[in-house]
Amino acid sequence: MDNRLAKLSNWLKDEKVEFVFINSVTNIYYYTGFTCKPYERLVGLLVFSEADPIMVCPKLEEEQVIQTGWSYRIISYQDNEDPWEMIQESIARQRLIPTIYAIEETVLSYERSQKLQGLFPSASIVPADEVMNMNRLIKSDQEIKAMIESAKIAEYGMEVGIQALREGITEIELVAHIEYEQKKKGVRHMAAPPMALFGKNSGHPHGKPGVRKLEKGDLVMFDLGVILDGYCSDITRTFIFDSVSDQKREIYETVLEANHQAIESCKPGMTIGEIDRISRKVITEAGYGDYYPHRVGHGIGLEGHEYPSLHQDNGNVLREGMTFTVEPGIYIPEIGGVRIEDEVLVTKDGYKLLTQYPKELQVIEGNSSGIPEGV
Amino acid sequence: MDNRLAKLSNWLKDEKVEFVFINSVTNIYYYTGFTCKPYERLVGLLVFSEADPIMVCPKLEEEQVIQTGWSYRIISYQDNEDPWEMIQESIARQRLIPTIYAIEETVLSYERSQKLQGLFPSASIVPADEVMNMNRLIKSDQEIKAMIESAKIAEYGMEVGIQALREGITEIELVAHIEYEQKKKGVRHMAAPPMALFGKNSGHPHGKPGVRKLEKGDLVMFDLGVILDGYCSDITRTFIFDSVSDQKREIYETVLEANHQAIESCKPGMTIGEIDRISRKVITEAGYGDYYPHRVGHGIGLEGHEYPSLHQDNGNVLREGMTFTVEPGIYIPEIGGVRIEDEVLVTKDGYKLLTQYPKELQVIEGNSSGIPEGV
Numbered sequence: 001m002d003n004r005l006a007k008l009s010n011w012l013k014d015e016k017v018e019f020v021f022i023n024s025v026t027n028i029y030y031y032t033g034f035t036c037k038p039y040e041r042l043v044g045l046l047v048f049s050e051a052d053p054i055m056v057c058p059k060l061e062e063e064q065v066i067q068t069g070w071s072y073r074i075i076s077y078q079d080n081e082d083p084w085e086m087i088q089e090s091i092a093r094q095r096l097i098p099t100i101y102a103i104e105e106t107v108l109s110y111e112r113s114q115k116l117q118g119l120f121p122s123a124s125i126v127p128a129d130e131v132m133n134m135n136r137l138i139k140s141d142q143e144i145k146a147m148i149e150s151a152k153i154a155e156y157g158m159e160v161g162i163q164a165l166r167e168g169i170t171e172i173e174l175v176a177h178i179e180y181e182q183k184k185k186g187v188r189h190m191a192a193p194p195m196a197l198f199g200k201n202s203g204h205p206h207g208k209p210g211v212r213k214l215e216k217g218d219l220v221m222f223d224l225g226v227i228l229d230g231y232c233s234d235i236t237r238t239f240i241f242d243s244v245s246d247q248k249r250e251i252y253e254t255v256l257e258a259n260h261q262a263i264e265s266c267k268p269g270m271t272i273g274e275i276d277r278i279s280r281k282v283i284t285e286a287g288y289g290d291y292y293p294h295r296v297g298h299g300i301g302l303e304g305h306e307y308p309s310l311h312q313d314n315g316n317v318l319r320e321g322m323t324f325t326v327e328p329g330i331y332i333p334e335i336g337g338v339r340i341e342d343e344v345l346v347t348k349d350g351y352k353l354l355t356q357y358p359k360e361l362q363v364i365e366g367n368s369s370g371i372p373e374g375v
Numbered sequence: 376m377d378n379r380l381a382k383l384s385n386w387l388k389d390e391k392v393e394f395v396f397i398n399s400v401t402n403i404y405y406y407t408g409f410t411c412k413p414y415e416r417l418v419g420l421l422v423f424s425e426a427d428p429i430m431v432c433p434k435l436e437e438e439q440v441i442q443t444g445w446s447y448r449i450i451s452y453q454d455n456e457d458p459w460e461m462i463q464e465s466i467a468r469q470r471l472i473p474t475i476y477a478i479e480e481t482v483l484s485y486e487r488s489q490k491l492q493g494l495f496p497s498a499s500i501v502p503a504d505e506v507m508n509m510n511r512l513i514k515s516d517q518e519i520k521a522m523i524e525s526a527k528i529a530e531y532g533m534e535v536g537i538q539a540l541r542e543g544i545t546e547i548e549l550v551a552h553i554e555y556e557q558k559k560k561g562v563r564h565m566a567a568p569p570m571a572l573f574g575k576n577s578g579h580p581h582g583k584p585g586v587r588k589l590e591k592g593d594l595v596m597f598d599l600g601v602i603l604d605g606y607c608s609d610i611t612r613t614f615i616f617d618s619v620s621d622q623k624r625e626i627y628e629t630v631l632e633a634n635h636q637a638i639e640s641c642k643p644g645m646t647i648g649e650i651d652r653i654s655r656k657v658i659t660e661a662g663y664g665d666y667y668p669h670r671v672g673h674g675i676g677l678e679g680h681e682y683p684s685l686h687q688d689n690g691n692v693l694r695e696g697m698t699f700t701v702e703p704g705i706y707i708p709e710i711g712g713v714r715i716e717d718e719v720l721v722t723k724d725g726y727k728l729l730t731q732y733p734k735e736l737q738v739i740e741g742n743s744s745g746i747p748e749g750v
Contacts, residue, residue: 037581040481040673040680059668060580063708079670079686105486106415110478111502113485127486176558183551188584193564205435206412209563293434295454298415305415311454333438 004031004135005053011131012049012102019048019091020102020128021116026302027104027132029230034068036061042083042112051094056083088119102128133307138321143231143301144345147323148354150191150226150233151343155357157182157224158237161196165241166366167216171196171209182226191225191232191304202238202336205294205329216242219336220364225304232304234325235355236341240363251288251330251338252361258282258328259340259359262296266326266344266351272314279328280312288330297325300343322346323354379406379510380428386506387424387477394423394466395477395503396491401677402479402507404605408443411436417458417487426469431458463494477503508682513696518606518676519720522698523729525566525601525608526718530732532557532599533612536571540616541741542591546571546584557601566600566607566679577613577711580669580704591617594711595739600679607679609700610730611716615738626663626705626713627736633657633703634715634734637671641701641719641726647689654703655687663705672700675718697721698729 008031012020022028022045029035036043036057044056054073055065062076075090077083091098098120103113105127113125139147160181164174175194182190197207198214202221214220218241225234238255240248262279276296283292295311300323308316310324327341343354383406387395397403397420404410411418411432419431429448430440437451450465452458466473473495478488480502488500514522535556539549550569557565572582574593589595593616600609613630615623637654651671658667670686675698683691685699702716718729 035583040684063579064581078668079684080688103485105489106484108485109481110483110485110488111480111504113488114480129486172561172563173559176555179558180551180555183554184548186547186586188547189568204438206439208410211561293453309415309454313455 002031005047007135008047008131009049009053012047015100015102015126017049017100017102017126018096018098018123019046021046021108022104022128022132023112024104024107027107030132030136030302032065032068032070034065034070035230036064041079042077044083044087046087046091048094048096051096054090056087084115084119091119098123100124100126102126104129104132136301137299137307138319139301139323139345140321144323144354146229146231147233147301147343147345150228150231151235151354151356153182153185153187153226153228154191154224154233154235155355156185157194157226158222158235158357161222161224162239162362162364165214165220165239165364167242168213170211170213171198171201172211175209178222178224187226187228189227191227191234192223195221195223197221197337198241199336200334202338203331203333205331205337205339214241216366217245218242219248219338221337221339223339223341230302232300232302233355234300234304234341234343235357236327236329236339237357237359238338238340240361242363242366244361244363247335248338249361250286251332251335254283254286254288255328255330255338255340256359256361259326259342262326262328263342263344263351263353266318266346267349268318268320268346270318272308272310272316272318273312275326276310276312276314279326283328283330288332291330291332292328293331294329297327297341297344299324318346320346320348377406380422382510383422383506384424384428387422390475390477390501392424392475392477392501393471393473393498394421396421396483397479397503397507398487399479399482401681402482402511405507405511405677407440407445409440409445410605411439416454417452419458419462421462421466423469423471426471429465431462459490459494466494473498475499475501477501479504479507511676512674512682513694514676514698514720515696519698519729521604521606522608522676522718522720525603525606526610526729526731528557528560528562528601528603529566529599529608529610530730531560532569532601533597533610533732536597536599537614537737537739540589540595540614540739542617543588545586545588546573546576547586550584553597553599562601562603564602566602566609567598570596570598572596572712573616574711575709577713578706578708580706580712580714589616591741592620593617594623594713596712596714598714598716602679605677607675607677608730609675609679609716609718610732611702611704611714612732612734613713613715615736617738617741619736619738622710623713624736625661626707626710629658629661629663630703630705630713630715631734631736634701634717637701637703638717638719638726638728641693641721642724643693643695643721645693647683647685647691647693648687650701651685651687651689654701658703658705663707666705666707667703668706669704672702672716672719674699693721695721695723
């Protein structure tokens with residue numbers, strides 16, 4: 001059995017859990033290499049403590065499961081068949097009467113949890129979320145390599161975006177151009193829709209690109225990330241278009257200092273909450289504490305946002321091989337926002353940045369040519 | 376209160392359910408107009424039988440909730456705060472001790488359902504999925520208008536794709552080009568990643584575009600859909616590049632006949648399963664029954680795939696105002712696949728197609744220019 005599956009099966013043995021039902025697309029990919037498109041159809045992976053794993057998938061996905069090299073049993077079903085009955089039969093055939101099974105409590109729907117409880121009414125349920133988060137938490141060298149390549153494409157998008165800045169371009173034109181250029185590099189999916197926000201629009205941390213036209217003096221915030229070979233990237237940089245006011249410069253320098261100090265603190269043993277608090281202290285002391293309405297960052301890997309959450313009360317500690325974002329920001333609705341986000345890898349005695357794009361304040365002069373002709 | 380919310384509140388009164396907790400991004404949008412980006416953070420809408428609704432959202436989304444015109448209470452929380460405690464307090468302040476509440480059983484995670492059960496341990500749970508599906512099932516004239524506009528952009532992508540066909544172009548180049556051209560029209564999100572599959576790759580109903588190069592004689596399958604003003608489109612057409620074999624022509628004509636007969640049958644009162652069976656009969660009689668591994672279609676609206684599922688055993692009937700896809704297909708791994716998909720609206724005495732793209736077999740001659748220079 002593959003290493004990752006074997007590790008999970010061993011956890012089941014240790015915990016005396018007979019099987020785990022895995023339903024999240026990402027975890028199925030992590031343990032099997034199979035990228036499924038379930039839509040509303042059921043795709044599931046059953047991993048047992050004492051037997052070979054079983055994949056459950058719609059008939060129309062079966063061929064693709066086989067193509068990923070899956071050599072164990074597949075339960076495949078037509079759209080008018082009930083996969084739950086097939087799961088029940090299959091487990092009964094193993095002469096297994098489960099007493100404890102595990103699910104992804106944060107992912108599995110209430111309805112599906114009820115289906116399982118209907119199949120095994122006398123069994124109790126334990127969460128498998130944490131063990132799978134912990135399996136995925138520490139990245140291998142190969143995973144780090146994939147994440148660096150993914151970050152490079154995100155940064156390439158930043159270059160493309162800056163080159164295309166000109167007075168009057170809209171946010172939505174800009175993000176379409178960035179995404180297209182990234183996809184021409186072989187990217188198939190964005191980790192999140194590319195974000196380019198101008199002026200006041202950047203004053204909303206989760207703003208949406210629209211038809212706002214770029215004006216002189218605007219803050220320009222790019223938040224970009226792609227998925228490459230399964231691994232996500234996520235980088236934010238903020239620029240000023242044409243000319244910068246003293247206040248915008250002050251906000252920028254404050255966020256940059258918060259980004260620097262928080263990242264500099266990263267090393268094994270450091271408390272996660274402390275990273276947030278360091279960034280928050282810089283911003284609060286500069287008088288902008290009320291304008292920093294989010295945590296300093298989040299884990300990243302197969303998902304753009306994954307375990308852990310880097311909020312100020314998180315008492316867990318950093319470990320070598322963890323990867324996460326550090327992204328303090330200040331958002332003032334009437335002026336705009338600045339966020340500077342990097343991806344950090346915890347190393348043996350400190351950290352390494354997976355994102356390399358320069359962070360010093362850049363005032364971008366309008367490029368009269370903008371997006372190349374004919375595009 | 377807005378009509379849609381009032382209708383839901385009335386359902387609660389009728390069913391003697393004190394409140395519903397809505398967690399799905401789509402349903403929150405349907406009832407409030409708020410498009411949230413929750414990631415792993417909790418966004419929820421509480422609708423009561425006897426009180427005003429409450430929105431629960433992260434602090435960093437609050438401003439955007441207000442911008443959508445939300446005039447009721449908002450419970451907003453920081454990343455280190457517990458929104459569940461705030462929900463509990465807020466309900467206690469109403470002097471409400473719930474005895475029955477509703478959730479989206481197919482959407483809400485097991486963990487979140489447990490959180491609610493922890494807050495209200497003596498209350499029982501009922502599903503709200505069906506009532507919300509039924510609320511969304513019958514589309515208003517305004518919704519139909521939005522769906523037609525969305526379908527037009529999907530069809531524009533088809534035009535763009537055909538224009539770009541030339542020997543040697545890869546699937547992934549082609550879909551990047553299509554998506555870019557659609558986004559230049561103001562589309563922000565795809566309903567699903569655009570699909571272009573060549574030759575044998577089209578033999579997998581859920582295949583993924585890759586680096587396969589277009590060759591003479593290839594089947595070329597496009598499955599395209601965008602989201603415009605919240606509404607999804609979904610259309611599939613299959614073409615032949617350069618020259619067509621007799622077998623491919625036979626497959627094509629069989630699928631086209633199945634598409635025609637299934638669509639022609641649509642009218643109020645018709646059993647949903649019958650639509651599938653009509654399409655399946657055509658394909659089975661032509662000897663390809665084993666190569667049609669999926670249902671004939673699915674509902675479409677705010678979601679690309681939504682209620683109902685058009686599988687052969689669905690005994691529900693069509694009603695005026697329902698919108699769904701009809702998309703029979705034949706997939707032969709060694710040859711390729713043909714799928715022809717339209718969006719159908721049930722009218723007072725029949726149906727109307729929301730997709731208009733021609734369906735007769737088209738043999739596309741290689742366009743030597745392909746994607747315009749400089750792109």
